[in-house]
Amino acid sequence: MKSRLFMLVMVAMTLAFSACGGNSAPTPPPAAANEWAWKNGANIANQWGTYGNVGVPDADQVPGGRQQAAGWVDKAGTFWLFGGYGYDADGHSGLLNDLWSYGSGEWTWMSGVNVAGESGIYGTQGVAALTNVPGARSGAVTWTDAEGNLWLFGGYGYGASTANVNVLNDLWEYSAGQWTWMGGSSANAQPGTYGTQGVSAPTNIPGARRNAIAWTDSAGNFWLFGGNGVASPGNYGDLNDLWEYSAGEWTWISGSNVANQQGVYGSEGTAAPDNVPGARFGAVSWTDASGNLWIFSGSGYDSTGANGNLNDLWEYSAGQWTWMGGSNLSDEPGTYGTLGSSAPGNIPGARNGGVKWIDAAGNLWLAGGSGYDSMDAAGWLNDLWEYSAGQWTWVSGSNVNGQSGAYGTMSGAAPGNVPGARSLGLGWTDAHGNLWLYGGNGVDSLGTAGYLNDSWEYNP
Numbered sequence: 189m190k191s192r193l194f195m196l197v198m199v200a201m202t203l204a205f206s207a208c209g210g211n212s213a214p215t216p217p218p219a220a221a222n223e224w225a226w227k228n229g230a231n232i233a234n235q236w237g238t239y240g241n242v243g244v245p246d247a248d249q250v251p252g253g254r255q256q257a258a259g260w261v262d263k264a265g266t267f268w269l270f271g272g273y274g275y276d277a278d279g280h281s282g283l284l285n286d287l288w289s290y291g292s293g294e295w296t297w298m299s300g301v302n303v304a305g306e307s308g309i310y311g312t313q314g315v316a317a318l319t320n321v322p323g324a325r326s327g328a329v330t331w332t333d334a335e336g337n338l339w340l341f342g343g344y345g346y347g348a349s350t351a352n353v354n355v356l357n358d359l360w361e362y363s364a365g366q367w368t369w370m371g372g373s374s375a376n377a378q379p380g381t382y383g384t385q386g387v388s389a390p391t392n393i394p395g396a397r398r399n400a401i402a403w404t405d406s407a408g409n410f411w412l413f414g415g416n417g418v419a420s421p422g423n424y425g426d427l428n429d430l431w432e433y434s435a436g437e438w439t440w441i442s443g444s445n446v447a448n449q450q451g452v453y454g455s456e457g458t459a460a461p462d463n464v465p466g467a468r469f470g471a472v473s474w475t476d477a478s479g480n481l482w483i484f485s486g487s488g489y490d491s492t493g494a495n496g497n498l499n500d501l502w503e504y505s506a507g508q509w510t511w512m513g514g515s516n517l518s519d520e521p522g523t524y525g526t527l528g529s530s531a532p533g534n535i536p537g538a539r540n541g542g543v544k545w546i547d548a549a550g551n552l553w554l555a556g557g558s559g560y561d562s563m564d565a566a567g568w569l570n571d572l573w574e575y576s577a578g579q580w581t582w583v584s585g586s587n588v589n590g591q592s593g594a595y596g597t598m599s600g601a602a603p604g605n606v607p608g609a610r611s612l613g614l615g616w617t618d619a620h621g622n623l624w625l626y627g628g629n630g631v632d633s634l635g636t637a638g639y640l641n642d643s644w645e646y647n648p
Contacts, residue, residue, distance in 0.1 A: 453491050528581065
């Protein structure tokens with residue numbers, strides 16, 4: 189087992205490799221159109237991590253199987269992965285704080301420790317250092333700024349101590365191979381400081397939370413919505429608060445500073461000042477070509493105050509929320525229609541923990557999650573959907589939950605290939621516009637459930 193000190197020395201020696209974009213060789217050729225290709229990792233669940241040397245790419249390196257990791261894409265098109273819950277180098281499962289980059293079909297271990305359960309090293313707030321590193325965690329949210337730096341907020345895990353594990357509200361930046369603690373607390377379970385709605389202040393900070401959703405707007409500001417965590421002091425549960433981070437300060441924009449709020453839907457397609465999505469975690473989010481913010485699904489509260497999985501679609505524009513589609517009730521089954529054909533009545537079933545992408549044309553793509561299939565049965569899903577021009581299209585995968593993966597030959601695209609059903613994986617879009625899927629908690633090629641470390645490519 190490598191000690192933390194040894195890890196930090198290795199990081200310092202390999203700083204040139206660990207700057208953002210350091211592993212940015214050209215992306216491999218794309219998969220065939222509308223076909224999945226298994227590109228990396230194992231087709232069997234619960235694999236240990238293979239770490240190699242910090243900062244040195246190697247075809248044999250691969251993160252261990254995991255769920256709820258954090259992910260980014262930098263300006264060079266390199267994908268980055270941090271932490272999550274899964275398997276370390278010794279085969280132990282737990283919360284992780286390893287940082288990886290993926291390019292040219294190879295993983296590179298860039299920072300953090302190769303064993304689970306590590307606390308954070310915070311250093312001085314606002315000051316980068318080679319020894320700084322966030323504590324092990326799952327369910328953090330991420331942004332990429334205009335310079336291509338990676339940002340991380342919150343999650344469930346360890347702050348500056350391993351004495352307690354709980355939700356976090358620390359904010360970190362990763363730039364030029366170093367971590368900087370930028371705000372929030374080094375302790376966990378901290379409540380939010382909301383201040384006055386619509387007014388930024390240096391003391392404002394969202395409460396600690398996990399499985400929130402995040403966007404970056406056209407001006408480069410960060411946005412944060414919901415999650416499961418701490419609102420005001422002593423108030424724990426699902427959240428529906430909307431925050432903006434701009435010029436180094438947080439602003440509470442919308443939603444409640446009290447947990448477990450039901451949704452106020454209004455009329456479908458009509459914006460209104462009182463509209464607001466219900467409190468939730470595990471939704472997906474994106475920004476459209478006009479800079480409007482969108483969310484879909486999650487686990488939380490519907491229009492009646494019932495708690496369950498959701499399949500409602502919302503847009504946030506010009507300071508108001510609009511309910512754009514899906515049901516205002518929880519735990520609804522999917523309406524799949526005909527494979528490959530869009531229709532006004534199509535809608536994915538209620539779910540949380542799905543993976544999303546934005547393609548080159550600005551359309552949303554959604555895969556999997558934990559929720560409801562066409563038969564109104566709950567479980568892990570492996571359906572792939574596209575949302576374009578206001579309509580959903582079921583594109584790939586099954587309309588029945590619990591499906592095993594069909595891997596085919598490594599790197600070979602084929603019509604029969606499809607990732608197994610899963611939740612809480614990661615997705616990114618490469619420079620060619622191809623969609624990539626990594627890991628999660630789901631079903632492998634043998635039908636065995638566990639933590640996955642497979643990487644897939646889909647050419648839309």
